Amino acid sequence: MNIRENIIIGGGIIGLAIALELKLRNKQVTILSRNFKQAATHAAAGMLAPRAENLTGEMLNLALQSLALYPQWIEKLSHLGGEDVDYNPCGIIAPVYETPDNTSHDGGLWLDKKNLAHYQPDLGEDVVGGWWYPEEGQVDPRRLGTVLLSIAQSLGVEILEGVSAIAFTRSQGKIKDVITPSGTLTADNYILAGGSWSGKLQPLPVRPIKGQMLSLKMPSDKPLERVIFGENTYLVPKKDGRLIVGATVEDIGWVKGTTAQGVNTLLNNAIRLYPPLAQWKLEEIWYGYRPGTPDEMPILGYGDAENLILATGHHRNGILLAPITAKIISNLVEGKTDSFLPSFSYLRFNSPENPPLPPLVKNSNKNQIMNYPTPQQNNGYHAYSHDVSDDGLVIAGRKFKSRLMTGTGKYPTMESMQQSVMASGCEIVTVAVRRVQNNAPGHEGLAEALDWSKIWMLPNTAGCTNAEEAIRVARLGREMAKLLGQEDNNFVKLEVIPDSKYLLPDPIGTLQAAEQLVKEGFAVLPYVNADPLLCKRLEEVGCATVMPLGSPIGSGQGIQNVANIKIIIEQSKVPVVIDAGIGSPSEAAYGMELGADALLINSAIALAENPVIMAQSMGLATQAGRLAYKAGRIPIKNYASASSPLTGVVTK
Numbered sequence: 217m218n219i220r221e222n223i224i225i226g227g228g229i230i231g232l233a234i235a236l237e238l239k240l241r242n243k244q245v246t247i248l249s250r251n252f253k254q255a256a257t258h259a260a261a262g263m264l265a266p267r268a269e270n271l272t273g274e275m276l277n278l279a280l281q282s283l284a285l286y287p288q289w290i291e292k293l294s295h296l297g298g299e300d301v302d303y304n305p306c307g308i309i310a311p312v313y314e315t316p317d318n319t320s321h322d323g324g325l326w327l328d329k330k331n332l333a334h335y336q337p338d339l340g341e342d343v344v345g346g347w348w349y350p351e352e353g354q355v356d357p358r359r360l361g362t363v364l365l366s367i368a369q370s371l372g373v374e375i376l377e378g379v380s381a382i383a384f385t386r387s388q389g390k391i392k393d394v395i396t397p398s399g400t401l402t403a404d405n406y407i408l409a410g411g412s413w414s415g416k417l418q419p420l421p422v423r424p425i426k427g428q429m430l431s432l433k434m435p436s437d438k439p440l441e442r443v444i445f446g447e448n449t450y451l452v453p454k455k456d457g458r459l460i461v462g463a464t465v466e467d468i469g470w471v472k473g474t475t476a477q478g479v480n481t482l483l484n485n486a487i488r489l490y491p492p493l494a495q496w497k498l499e500e501i502w503y504g505y506r507p508g509t510p511d512e513m514p515i516l517g518y519g520d521a522e523n524l525i526l527a528t529g530h531h532r533n534g535i536l537l538a539p540i541t542a543k544i545i546s547n548l549v550e551g552k553t554d555s556f557l558p559s560f561s562y563l564r565f566n567s568p569e570n571p572p573l574p575p576l577v578k579n580s581n582k583n584q585i586m587n588y589p590t591p592q593q594n595n596g597y598h599a600y601s602h603d604v605s606d607d608g609l610v611i612a613g614r615k616f617k618s619r620l621m622t623g624t625g626k627y628p629t630m631e632s633m634q635q636s637v638m639a640s641g642c643e644i645v646t647v648a649v650r651r652v653q654n655n656a657p658g659h660e661g662l663a664e665a666l667d668w669s670k671i672w673m674l675p676n677t678a679g680c681t682n683a684e685e686a687i688r689v690a691r692l693g694r695e696m697a698k699l700l701g702q703e704d705n706n707f708v709k710l711e712v713i714p715d716s717k718y719l720l721p722d723p724i725g726t727l728q729a730a731e732q733l734v735k736e737g738f739a740v741l742p743y744v745n746a747d748p749l750l751c752k753r754l755e756e757v758g759c760a761t762v763m764p765l766g767s768p769i770g771s772g773q774g775i776q777n778v779a780n781i782k783i784i785i786e787q788s789k790v791p792v793v794i795d796a797g798i799g800s801p802s803e804a805a806y807g808m809e810l811g812a813d814a815l816l817i818n819s820a821i822a823l824a825e826n827p828v829i830m831a832q833s834m835g836l837a838t839q840a841g842r843l844a845y846k847a848g849r850i851p852i853k854n855y856a857s858a859s860s861p862l863t864g865v866v867t868k
């Protein structure tokens with residue numbers, strides 16, 4: 217059997233850019249490319265416009281990095297023998313019809329009407345001024361696609377043109393093959409870069425956002441030299457004399473074709489922006505589908521199989537984002553993770569209220585995969601999105617939707633940690649202050665690895681053997697949280713553990729440290745043995761929770777001290793968090809069914825065969841257990857009682 221190294225599904229700009237980069241790194245690559253002319257790449261205007269597009273946050277950072285890569289990328293293509301792709305860092309003018317309140321803009325310069333007219337004469341009379349983005353520009357996406365394809369071919373990338381991927385087959389958490397009309401292909405890695413069609417192969421929230429476009433022929437003196445990015449239309453002059461006018465934004469599914477209304481809107485908006493073009497010749501009208509996602513950011517990184525990488529959902533900015541995507545994805549194939557990946561993982565679409573739902577999970581037959589029913593398939597009832605939003609966990613006055621806390625240690629890779637945290641749906645992650653400070657193995661760069669604007673840090677005093685040390689480390693932890701932007705975070709998970717064999721906490725040292733830390737204004741979450749009296753004392757000195765252990769840390773023995781934990785739950789006025797020893801989702805659910813307010817689970821997730829899926833499973837189990845607790849289980853009886861009523865039964 218011919219096993220390929222990397223199969224890329226999709227031969228748009230994203231698939232081609234990745235293929236070329238991998239090939240240049242001496243990897244073997246095959247592209248399945250159904251039809252380049254249907255690609256958004258073929259329809260795009262080619263603006264490289266992070267600021268003009270008003271991108272923000274991580275999306276802006278990603279786009280700026282990609283923009284910065286463009287000059288060297290284009291030069292590389294030219295060295296590899298590629299023809300001119302009309303790359304032009306010409307700057308972008310963004311005229312507006314109303315003067316903004318604030319005329320300072322990072323990366324842009326405000327020009328009033330008069331100054332703007334120097335840069336671009338003959339703009340419409342409604343224009344009151346505009347922004348000048350000198351670092352932005354454009355490229356010709358059709359030429360770029362053609363050049364990427366021919367270089368890739370010449371370097372030996374196998375391009376299967378006209379071939380569609382119909383489905384994947386799977387085995388043991390991996391993609392086994394990809395099925396095509398002309399047979400089955402097998403590879404070590406699969407990269408899904410199918411643009412808007414990606415959602416047809418994998419249940420990803422990628423949908424087509426239709427854009428209609430047209431081009432006009434500019435007069436020979438080419439009066440437009442820069443991109444003009446208006447409020448509701450843009451004009452992109454190309455070297456060959458075309459002026460691209462774009463674009464409608466239509467969230468109407470796979471509706472084909474151009475329409476009179478679409479063209480009318482484009483032309484009206486374009487003439488208002490730049491009246492002279494009313495006399496220019498209309499050359500071509502076309503449309504394409506932008507690969508849209510709910511937050512308009514791409515999906516990058518591993519999918520729900522360990523050899524499936526996703527590079528899709530680039531929406532309005534795929535031409536701009538091609539170089540950075542190629543870099544990030546090629547690095548990932550080589551086992552190097554990029555700090556952008558957590559923000560762009562598909563798992564971000566799984567919120568705590570809408571629990572993480574990787575589309576496919578293994579069922580009891582280890583080799584088979586089972587689909588979760590969609591809400592539609594499930595008679596409209598979404599079994600996994602039970603509304604738990606008004607059943608939040610409150611610790612020290614702070615509200616959390618998720619009742620699962622996780623840790624960061626013991627994971628095989630930083631990426632598996634990042635993805636597991638997201639898959640679990642947890643909002644509180646505990647971090648060993650000492651290990652981060654010492655850059656202990658597995659903790660290098662940990663502070664940067666998670667998005668602390670979404671995750672609440674719970675610094676812990678792991679490694680402290682007495683009260684004094686724990687107090688000192690708690691203070692360092694508070695500084696660490698502040699440095700990472702959590703100014704008001706005064707939480708500490710207090711661990712005082714002199715015993716290295718069983719990692720059992722010292723009750724006296726814990727109580728002493730807790731008293732002091734409470735006085736210093738900490739919200740103390742003490743890790744203790746399941747001792748009801750100790751828990752009561754800790755509550756009395758002002759601890760924010762109590763955290764009785766289920767069994768020794770990392771032992772996976774489950775909840776061994778049920779009787780005491782029940783008493784603690786019954787008598788506590790602060791939240792009870794069962795911490796340590798939970799080994800499986802059934803044990804997690806059981807802890808919650810007992811009435812615990814929350815769980816802290818680390819080893820069982822981090823050391824699982826597939827930490828990400830185990831994290832998801834623990835998240836679901838925590839919710840299931842909570843719901844069951846609230847629903848009220850039936851009492852346990854010694855004897856059977858028939859399920860159907862006995863009255864009316866015919867007896868002989």
Ligand SMILES: Cc1cc2nc3c(=O)[nH]c(=O)nc-3n(C[C@H](O)[C@H](O)[C@H](O)COP(=O)(O)OP(=O)(O)OC[C@H]3O[C@@H](n4cnc5c(N)ncnc54)[C@H](O)[C@@H]3O)c2cc1C
Pocket residue numbers: 225226227228229230231248249250251252253254255256257258259260261262263264379380381382409410411412413414417426427428429462463503504505506507527528529530531532533534535536537
């Ligand atoms: C009107 C319009 C204007 C735009 N303007 C800009 C712009 O100015 N600047 C910018 O940065 N971006 C722009 N974009 C967005 C940009 O075009 C896209 O983000 C980008 O092209 C996405 O690239 P892609 O390779 O992921 O997808 P596409 O370019 O859509 O390519 C996907 C390819 O995969 C193939 N494929 C899909 N499924 C399969 C399968 N199962 N088997 C085999 N092949 C498959 C398809 O046939 C297609 O050829 C614009 C888009 C549109 C529609």
Ligand SMILES: CC(=O)[C@@H](O)[C@H](O)COP(=O)(O)O
Pocket residue numbers: 622623624625646676768769770771772795796797798816817818819820
């Ligand atoms: C990370 C952390 O705080 C652990 O010390 C915690 O007690 C979890 O225990 P498990 O690793 O057994 O889940």
